[in-house]
Structure formats: structure tokens, C-alpha cells
Amino acid sequence: MECFDTHIHSEGKGITELKEMSDNSIKFAVSCAYYPIKPTNGYTLIDMFRKISSFEVERGSKVGIKIIPAVGVHPRCICDEWKKAVEWIEENGKIIGEIGLEIASDEEIKVLLEQLKLAKELELPCIVHTPRKNKKKITDKILDTLKKSGIDSELVVVDHVNLEIVEKVLNEGYWAGLTVQPGKLNVEDVLLIVEKFGFDRFVLNSDTGFNDLDCLTVAKSVKALEEKFSKFDVKKVAIENGKKIFKVI
Numbered sequence: 510m511e512c513f514d515t516h517i518h519s520e521g522k523g524i525t526e527l528k529e530m531s532d533n534s535i536k537f538a539v540s541c542a543y544y545p546i547k548p549t550n551g552y553t554l555i556d557m558f559r560k561i562s563s564f565e566v567e568r569g570s571k572v573g574i575k576i577i578p579a580v581g582v583h584p585r586c587i588c589d590e591w592k593k594a595v596e597w598i599e600e601n602g603k604i605i606g607e608i609g610l611e612i613a614s615d616e617e618i619k620v621l622l623e624q625l626k627l628a629k630e631l632e633l634p635c636i637v638h639t640p641r642k643n644k645k646k647i648t649d650k651i652l653d654t655l656k657k658s659g660i661d662s663e664l665v666v667v668d669h670v671n672l673e674i675v676e677k678v679l680n681e682g683y684w685a686g687l688t689v690q691p692g693k694l695n696v697e698d699v700l701l702i703v704e705k706f707g708f709d710r711f712v713l714n715s716d717t718g719f720n721d722l723d724c725l726t727v728a729k730s731v732k733a734l735e736e737k738f739s740k741f742d743v744k745k746v747a748i749e750n751g752k753k754i755f756k757v758i
């Protein structure tokens with residue numbers, strides 16, 4: 510079955526790994542903006558956005574993956590001139606991500622809110638990161654900020670959900686991203702979650718990027734899901750929900 514990895518950082522992957530993903534049925538991937546060191550100025554972010562939106566898309570097409578660019582100011586990439594980067598997103602962005610909160614400082618909340626307001630105004634889908642540390646507490650602040658922005662819940666994927674926060678995210682009407690990686694979810698967790706909450710509101714991703722994490726976890730999860738559930742249901746989380754949210758034809 511063709512799969513959609515809804516959150517990767519393709520810049521961190523070599524063409525060999527991207528080909529391996531494509532050879533294992535991962536034919537669509539959202540490549541999210543993230544700069545691995547704190548940028549010194551807004552143009553660092555802008556050039557990274559330009560790279561994802563052109564060069565990364567081209568690299569994907571060479572190996573048979575449709576790479577869909579997402580651009581946004583990640584909470585760990587906030588620099589003094591972040592507003593310049595948001596202006597670029599306003600002109601050029603189609604998906605905003607990844608954005609979110611890491612420690613929920615006032616600055617992070619301000620940057621997130623600004624980008625959510627933009628997404629609302631332009632009706633762009635967004636990918637919202639939840640952190641590993643203090644997940645429950647910081648997710649509450651993310652949900653507050655989402656509400657404050659007035660954004661339509663259909664435009665929002667709250668990503669890296671776990672058993673602790675999944676119910677709350679679904680109850681507020683958002684899409685939920687299941688990230689299959691050590692320290693986040695394993696395949697058994699995914700099976701448990703969809704068994705309990707159904708297939709309609711989830712997307713799968715690996716968050717693979719600037720690390721040595723397995724880039725095939727979406728394909729592996731889909732295989733495990735196919736052994737247990739109907740093709741009709743599995744297809745939703747494997748590809749269809751992602752295509753719908755990110756408007757992929």
C-alpha cells in the first residue's frame with residue numbers, strides 16, 4: 510500500500526535513504542522546516558524555506574517521492590528577526606510547519622500565535638509540534654494558543670501525540686499525528702491507539718531527519734496495521750487523511 514510520511518526533515522537525509530523510503534512504498538512526505546542550530550538571523554530561515562520548497566522537492570522527485578514543503582518557525586529556531594521569516598511564509602507558504610512549543614516561554618507562545626493567525630487568515634494547514642518534556646502541561650498551553658488564534662481545527666495536526674494527550678487533542682477536534690520513533694510511539698502503541706480511537710483523525714509519520722532514526726517506520730506501521738485491520742481503514746491513516754489535510758492531488 511502506498512504510504513504518506515506526514516512529517517520528515519528531508520534535508521537531513523541522503524538521496525540513498527530517500528530512495529529506500531520510496532522503494533518501501535513511501536510515495537508522499539511532508540518535509541518540515543527545522544534548522545538544527547539556532548539561526549543568527551531571519552535570512553537563514555528564509556534560505557532554508559527556499560531550499561525545502563525547491564531543492565528538496567526536486568530531490569524527492571528524482572527518487573519517486575512527492576515531497577510537500579512545510580515552512581514555519583520551529584520553537585527551537587526563533588531568532589531576533591523571526592518576523593522576516595513569517596513575512597516570507599505569508600508570501601510563499603502552502604503548509605505551515607513545524608511550529609509549536611518546546612518550553613512554552615512567552616516568546617515561543619508569541620511566535621506560535623502569530624503563525625497560527627496567519628494560517629487562519631490564509632486557510633493553510635499547519636503541523637504543530639508537542640515536546641517530549643512536560644508533554645501534558647505544554648500541550649495544554651498549545652491547545653490554549655490554538656483556541657486563542659481562532660483557527661479552524663480541520664487545518665491543524667497536533668503532532669507527536671501519545672497516550673497521555675491523544676484523547677484531549679481529538680476531543681478539541683484536531684487531527685493527531687502519530688510519530689513512530691524510539692522515545693515517541695512504537696508500532697504497538699499505534700495499534701492500540703487506532704483500535705481505541707478509530708482511523709478517521711490520525712496521520713502517521715517518522716520525524717526522520719538529522720539523526721540516525723529509522724526512516725521506514727511509517728511503512729512498517731502500515732504493514733502491522735494491515736495484518737490486523739481492514740484495508741479500507743488502514744488506507745485512511747496510511748495515505749488518505751494526509752492527502753486530505755495537505756490538499757495533495
Ligand SMILES: [Zn+2]
Nearest residue numbers: 516541607716
Ligand atoms: Zn520534526
